[in-house]
Amino acid sequence: MTVDARTNIDDLARFVAASPTSFHAVEQVASRLKKAGFYELSEQESWPKNTATGRFFVIRDGAIIAWAGGQKTHLSQYRILGAHTDSPSFKVKPQSSISTLGWNQVGVEVYGGALLNSWLDRELRLAGRLTVKDGASTRNVLVSTGAMARIPQLAIHLDRDVNQGLQLNKQQNLYPVWGTDKTENDVLGYLVEHGTEEDIATEDILGYDLLFADYQHPETFGANKEFLASGRLDNLSSVHAGLCALERYVTAGYDETAEHTVMLAAFDHEEIGSETRSGAAGPFLEDVIKRISQTREETQEEYLRSIASSVCLSSDAGHLVHPNYSGHHDTQVRPQPGHGPLLKINANQRYATDSIGAGIFALACRHAEVPYQEFVSNNNVPCGSTIGPITATRLGIRTIDVGIGLLSMHSAREMCHIDDMAYMTRAIEGFYTLPTL
Known part of the structure; x- marks a missing residue:
């Protein structure tokens, strides 16, 4: 599952530069998926029976959901990478x-x-x-x-x-x-x-x-060019990592032998609350999964059992410890640049991670041979939230909140460590290919 960090970051830079809005990001994802053998479906038309085991995607405004169906036609587990396409x-x-x-x-x-x-x-x-x-x-x-x-x-x-x-x-x-x-x-x-x-x-x-x-193009910088400065890393970093992991998954032919279905769900409007038809609080993901279930001719009970066995990895950028503002971070949990993606935890469920989800992510990272770090907020600094709790509430699906660490989040130019992007792609691929969850 090796991912060359330099090649990967150059690809991310091109992806972000071509994606000034959520609509452009969806166009970029769709174009690459078509090259990987995915077929576009329309929500306004009937879907063929082979959506149970094929490679497909659906676009709804500034959101896109793509999946590679495994070989199991009933009670198939979904492994979903959730992200969002919009930025402040x-x-x-x-x-x-x-x-x-x-x-x-x-x-x-x-x-x-x-x-x-x-x-x-x-x-x-x-x-x-x-x-x-x-x-x-x-x-x-x-x-x-x-x-x-x-x-x-x-x-x-x-x-x-x-x-x-x-x-x-x-x-x-x-x-x-x-x-x-x-x-x-x-x-x-x-x-x-x-x-x-x-x-x-x-x-x-x-x-x-x-x-x-x-307008400025993403740029690597630092003593060893180890950092990337770019707009919209929150959250095109996760969209790109999920897309690359899905491309690698089908190129390797995992979907031809796996029983479960892997999915990339990139929603719009997270930055304004997700409560839209193309946001995570809307019905888009549920609509797609229900329609896949119908093409599989699952009963209602089988559909619910499939959901109960499924997991969503909600990937959204998080915070690295800031060297000039260290007091704004927790005194013990202090994620570092280049040390792997973040597992995001919050007692008030602003992040949806629980102990079982933490275990699943740990196994996925171990399977992919990548490090990861934990993130928790300073008790005096309220944390933001993600699509994770929304997805968990909307579908009742177990959800884990993760993401790469940034500095300057929500700036016109954010920054990350290039190794963390490569680690994130590999971690998602590990999640997709883990033998069991």
């Missing part, structure tokens, strides 16, 4: 083309819990999807620009106390600048001309989901 950002408002004192700006809302100051003085790209008129119907078009906007910070000469604590008003201080009053102030027109090669009339645009992303 700025989402474009309606009537977004704004002129202010000679500057052209874009009206935005803050999406998720962004570390706002990290987005200042940084070149930004605009990306997402346009819903356009197509005869009597509609279709979606993905768009992505080059560097086209910036959120400039106020000079220190005009805010002498800024280093005592920066305060940003979300309505007044965070609208990106992208032109002057000497240029046409039409964001959608710019997108049509510079964000896609398709011939689209702006009057045919009926709706849009557009977000800003950092």
Whole structure:
């Protein structure tokens, strides 16, 4: 199960660069899965019987679920890698083309819990999807620009106390600048001309989901180039690790002999609570598993028994101990860079890991011959949550919370150790291929 860390991190960098939004991430995953022999299914059509043992994926907006069915057609265990495709950002408002004192700006809302100051003085790209008129119907078009906007910070000469604590008003201080009053102030027109090669009339645009992303390409750095700086590592790191593990799983032909079914479930909207049709709190995963069960002609009891024997590895980025803020971490549990993925634990079930799940992850890492570390929060610093508790509650499936460790989480540029990414991919592959759970 060896994974070359350098090759893997270069692949992650390309994946992130091509995935400025959840919609683009799903497109990247789908493209690679097709090359690995997966077939796309439509939720609006009937599914063939061979979904029980084949390689398939389904897309719902900014989410994708893919699986490689094992050879067991009844009471098949599911081994699910759960992740999310979205990251904190700025989402474009309606009537977004704004002129202010000679500057052209874009009206935005803050999406998720962004570390706002990290987005200042940084070149930004605009990306997402346009819903356009197509005869009597509609279709979606993905768009992505080059560097086209910036959120400039106020000079220190005009805010002498800024280093005592920066305060940003979300309505007044965070609208990106992208032109002057000497240029046409039409964001959608710019997108049509510079964000896609398709011939689209702006009057045919009926709706849009557009977000800003950092334009700077992911970059390795450090004494030995052991770190990666990149946007959206939370949580494209887990999506990429799950995708690579699934590719490796089918390339090795494990699905041709295994009885269980392995699955990658990458949801949207985790950063805003997951309560959407494509989020983990929605019915997407349950809908897919129920339909697979129906193609297997399982009874309701057999379906419930399959769920009871299944496990979800909820993979979302976590926190490494910060050398400049060590007091914000637990005094004993202090995960280090390059020492393996994190097993995330919380007494109040903000993470879903229990002792049985911890044992399963330990066995998966042992099987893959990779190290892992535990993470628990400082009692005085409330921790975030993940899709893990949501999946456990939504389906009643045993769930384990894991992920690589980061610094600067929710920044426009996060950082990780390249070895941890390789370890994470191998750990997921170990989870997929473990003889028994």
